[in-house]
Structures are given as C-alpha cells and as structure tokens.
Amino acid sequence: MSSPVNADNQTAENLILAGIDLFGEHGFRSTTTRMIATAAGANIGSIAYYFGNKHGLYLAAARHISSRLRETLQLEQMGITHDHARTLDRDQARGLLEQLVGRMVHLFMEKPEARRWLMLVMREQANPSEAFDILYRDAFEKAHVTVTTLVSVLVGLDPSDQRVILEAHTLVGQIVFFLIGRTPLLRRLESGGHFEPDTIALAEAVVVDHIRRLGR
Numbered sequence: 001m002s003s004p005v006n007a008d009n010q011t012a013e014n015l016i017l018a019g020i021d022l023f024g025e026h027g028f029r030s031t032t033t034r035m036i037a038t039a040a041g042a043n044i045g046s047i048a049y050y051f052g053n054k055h056g057l058y059l060a061a062a063r064h065i066s067s068r069l070r071e072t073l074q075l076e077q078m079g080i081t082h083d084h085a086r087t088l089d090r091d092q093a094r095g096l097l098e099q100l101v102g103r104m105v106h107l108f109m110e111k112p113e114a115r116r117w118l119m120l121v122m123r124e125q126a127n128p129s130e131a132f133d134i135l136y137r138d139a140f141e142k143a144h145v146t147v148t149t150l151v152s153v154l155v156g157l158d159p160s161d162q163r164v165i166l167e168a169h170t171l172v173g174q175i176v177f178f179l180i181g182r183t184p185l186l187r188r189l190e191s192g193g194h195f196e197p198d199t200i201a202l203a204e205a206v207v208v209d210h211i212r213r214l215g216r
Contacts, residue, residue, distance in 0.1 A: 011040070014041060015047060015050065015051070017040070019057050019058065022035055023061060024119030059131055059134060062131035073107065081145065082149050097154070101207050101208060109178045109195045118180070143172070147172055148168040171210065171211070
C-alpha cells in the first residue's frame with residue numbers, strides 16, 4: 001500500500017491507519033493521542049513529530065483515504081473532465097463507465113481498507129469539518145465529476161444538468177450501499193462474513209445493466 005501523505009516512515013503510516021480506526025469508532029474529540037499511539041505501537045511523541053498534533057493526524061487520515069480512493073479507482077489515469085462530454089461517443093462513455101463501476105464494486109465489496117474508512121467518512125458526512133473539505137476536493141468531487149461526465153454522454157445532456165448530477169449520484173449510491181449496507185446484505189444472502197467472488201461479479205453485472213439502460 002502506498003503512503004499518501006509523504007510519510008516515508010512506517011511509523012507514520014501505522015499512526016494514520018490507527019487514527020482512521022479510532023477516529024471512526026470514537027470520533028475526533030473522544031480519541032486521544034495516547035490511544036492512537038498505543039494502537040499503532042508507536043511513541044506518543046511521534047504524532048507531534050510527523051503530524052504536529054492530533055488535528056494534523058486527522059487531516060492526514062483524510063488525505064490518506066482520498067489518495068487511496070483516487071488510486072484504486074484510477075481517477076487520475078482516466079483524467080475525465082466535463083470537457084470530455086463533447087469528445088466521447090456513447091460507446092466510449094459506456095465502456096469507461098462500466099470499467100469504473102467494476103473497480104468501485106470490487107473496492108466497496110471486497111477490500112478491507114474500504115470498511116476501515118467507513119465510519120470516519122460517515123462521521124464527516126454527518127458533521128463536515130476541514131477533513132470533509134479534503135475528502136470532497138481530493139476524491140469525492142473527482143469521482144463524481146468523472147461519473148457525471150460519462151453519464152451525460154449516455155443521456156445526451158450537459159454534465160451540469162441537475163438530472164445528470166442526480167443520475168450519477170444515484171448510480172454511485174447503489175454501489176456505495178454495498179459497503180454501507182454490507183451487514184444486512186450478507187445476512188440476506190446467507191453469505192457469512194464475506195462476499196463470494198461470484199456474488200461480487202453478479203453485483204457488478206447488476207449495476208452495469210443499470211448503466212446500459214441509461215439514455216434508452
């Protein structure tokens with residue numbers, strides 16, 4: 001796993017990961033630097049050394065999540081902007097969107113790190129702070145613009161059209177709910193503690209089928 005905060009030291013990465021877990025579970029105020037240092041197996045002074053203070057570590061955790069989202073979803077490699085709505089045809093847009101959806105489904109259904117991020121992100125959704133600004137600017141907005149632009153080609157509307165934005169948000173929401181609603185879905189499928197590869201493939205096929213209906 002690459003480090004997204006220019007932390008060239010394993011201790012710094014361990015502190016970030018421990019922070020994500022504890023901030024998610026207890027919230028920013030109730031999480032102490034001693035709790036984080038203990039969970040990371042680090043000296044408490046290392047938080048000040050690498051991040052300045054607890055707030056600096058919290059922001060580093062947000063940057064870590066944002067970086068991993070961009071990397072895993074390959075958003076920068078895709079490089080999609082609203083200007084691409086004028087250059088892509090429907091087949092190209094659909095192909096790119098299906099590939100992106102596949103990566104999203106696998107991330108949210110299969111990858112343990114996505115489950116690790118969930119509670120911190122949910123807390124920031126409910127009570128946005130400076131960390132949410134980082135998450136939005138560095139990851140959420142980039143992902144949303146990418147999906148919105150590709151959807152706009154499929155439905156023949158401008159990417160700024162509210163219908164397009166809502167279509168894109170609905171599509172993303174379907175996929176994210178595989179993570180947020182993981183526990184009830186596993187129970188409903190009687191799948192134990194994890195999704196089987198065949199189930200993940202079927203979930204991807206279901207979402208792709210929704211994409212293929214856009215613009216019909």
